[in-house]
Amino acid sequence: MAKTIIPFGPQHPVLPEPIHLSLTVEDEIVTQAVPALGYVHRGLEKLCDIRDYHHMIQVVERVCGICSKIHAMCYCQALEEMMKIEVPPRAKSLRVIWSELHRVHSHLLWLGLFADAFGFEALFYQLWKIRERVMDINEATTGNRVIVAVNVMGGVRNDLSPEQIRWILSELVLVESELKALESTILDDYTVKARTVGKGVLTKEQAYELGAAGPTLRGSGVAQDMRQLKYAAFSDLEFEPVVEYEGDSYARGKVRYRETLQSIDLVRQALHKLPEGPINVKVKGNPEGEGVARVEQPRGELYYYIKANGTKYLERLRIRTPTFANIPPLAAMLPGIELADVPVVVLSIDPCISCTER
Amino acid sequence: MFKITPMTGNVLKNLFTKKSTRLYPFEIREPFENNRGELYIDIDKCIFCNTCARKCPSQCITVDKEKGIWRCDAFACVYCGTCGDHCPTKCLHHKRTWRPVATSKVIIEEQGTPPKPKKKAAVKKEEAVE
Numbered sequence: 001m002a003k004t005i006i007p008f009g010p011q012h013p014v015l016p017e018p019i020h021l022s023l024t025v026e027d028e029i030v031t032q033a034v035p036a037l038g039y040v041h042r043g044l045e046k047l048c049d050i051r052d053y054h055h056m057i058q059v060v061e062r063v064c065g066i067c068s069k070i071h072a073m074c075y076c077q078a079l080e081e082m083m084k085i086e087v088p089p090r091a092k093s094l095r096v097i098w099s100e101l102h103r104v105h106s107h108l109l110w111l112g113l114f115a116d117a118f119g120f121e122a123l124f125y126q127l128w129k130i131r132e133r134v135m136d137i138n139e140a141t142t143g144n145r146v147i148v149a150v151n152v153m154g155g156v157r158n159d160l161s162p163e164q165i166r167w168i169l170s171e172l173v174l175v176e177s178e179l180k181a182l183e184s185t186i187l188d189d190y191t192v193k194a195r196t197v198g199k200g201v202l203t204k205e206q207a208y209e210l211g212a213a214g215p216t217l218r219g220s221g222v223a224q225d226m227r228q229l230k231y232a233a234f235s236d237l238e239f240e241p242v243v244e245y246e247g248d249s250y251a252r253g254k255v256r257y258r259e260t261l262q263s264i265d266l267v268r269q270a271l272h273k274l275p276e277g278p279i280n281v282k283v284k285g286n287p288e289g290e291g292v293a294r295v296e297q298p299r300g301e302l303y304y305y306i307k308a309n310g311t312k313y314l315e316r317l318r319i320r321t322p323t324f325a326n327i328p329p330l331a332a333m334l335p336g337i338e339l340a341d342v343p344v345v346v347l348s349i350d351p352c353i354s355c356t357e358r
Numbered sequence: 359m360f361k362i363t364p365m366t367g368n369v370l371k372n373l374f375t376k377k378s379t380r381l382y383p384f385e386i387r388e389p390f391e392n393n394r395g396e397l398y399i400d401i402d403k404c405i406f407c408n409t410c411a412r413k414c415p416s417q418c419i420t421v422d423k424e425k426g427i428w429r430c431d432a433f434a435c436v437y438c439g440t441c442g443d444h445c446p447t448k449c450l451h452h453k454r455t456w457r458p459v460a461t462s463k464v465i466i467e468e469q470g471t472p473p474k475p476k477k478k479a480a481v482k483k484e485e486a487v488e
Contacts, residue, residue, distance in 0.1 A: 051415065054413070054415075055415040057415075058415035058416070058436060058438050058440070059415065122365055122368075122369060123365065126368065129378050136390075139390050139393065140390040140391070140392070141392075142392075143390075143392045143393055143394035143437075143439065143452070144394055144437060147436070147437075147438075149436075149437075149438040149439060149440075152443075157439070157443065158392070181368065182368070184364035185363070185364045185365045185368070188364060189363055189364055189365060190361070190363065191363075
């Protein structure tokens, strides 16, 4: 059979991200996929030469729109460790609450987009309707919907009042009940299963060797979650990483659905255990030395390496994002599937190209 | 064989319940209490200390201490609220509503009374002139 090379992207109706894949196709079956990146590179890492390290919090928040809070938290953690700043316990808990709320809305956004990718518009609308409640919580408690800008060096900027805590808890009950009402559709519907079960299988060994991260890794049966490192206030909260064993697109969707419920539970635990006290400490001086921080984003492990030289400008800022880690597994998933299933499999790793290219 | 999908119940429920969307331009939701909307300055309280301009991550604020002009490039503002946090006289605030859509660049310019120079500085200036 003759080989044909079909370009997928960088503009594709199903994928709002500029990733290009050269697909070698033999009789409608993909035999090879070569990814190409570099369409939206913004050079944020170079910006640390002209913006001081306080300004960079706002800059790294804009690496990715969906997990903005978590990027800023990771950056602050790396610098706080370097400068030996003790963050107050209340600030740590508040950081966990907002980062878990971000995980809920990111997973709901992805579940909706995934349903949209295989043509299930009704499910897409339902999931985004639920997501709107979480966005409202973000807006009411921080002032912005997406780029919340709550992190400062040494803590957080906003506090939660007892009324707000009661309101968040009541909203979370609604989010959870609405999400559980959709459980049978997300997990058992014929349309969902027909398009996802057995598509883009990544075995446990492949996932481990190719360095997959986040739900892609856990969907293949590896119980690895960066929240197990007990950063911020995760040492006080009880949770188990969500693991599925099939390794296909359906398993990755199932991991994200179950993680959404897990995150709602974590927010609730953190709100019940919220300690009293100040929400930030004053920071003096400039950082010097090297710092590393690893946190769990909705998409997987996020890694920050920072080198500082005692001035207010950083010397080096290296960001490794989860989608960057998930591109080699994606190239391994695609061979062997039908051409029509490519968009669903590409979307199943939740690609965020603005994250990957910074 | 025909099988009823789990979504059917949800679809029927949506047909008979209240709409979850608004008729946007005619019906606008009340913004939340702490919403960070458009930035504005209470110019009478401003002491032209330049702190907001230094702390702003997008560098959209410029302050002219001698002429008493506070200027903000409204379209470069990222609504982070850092300027208001660091303002010593707490004269910078966010409105609850967002800036309306515009077709040309908007620069907010406010004219205030600059603080009088301190005595020592004034004397030195006079000496320099002489």
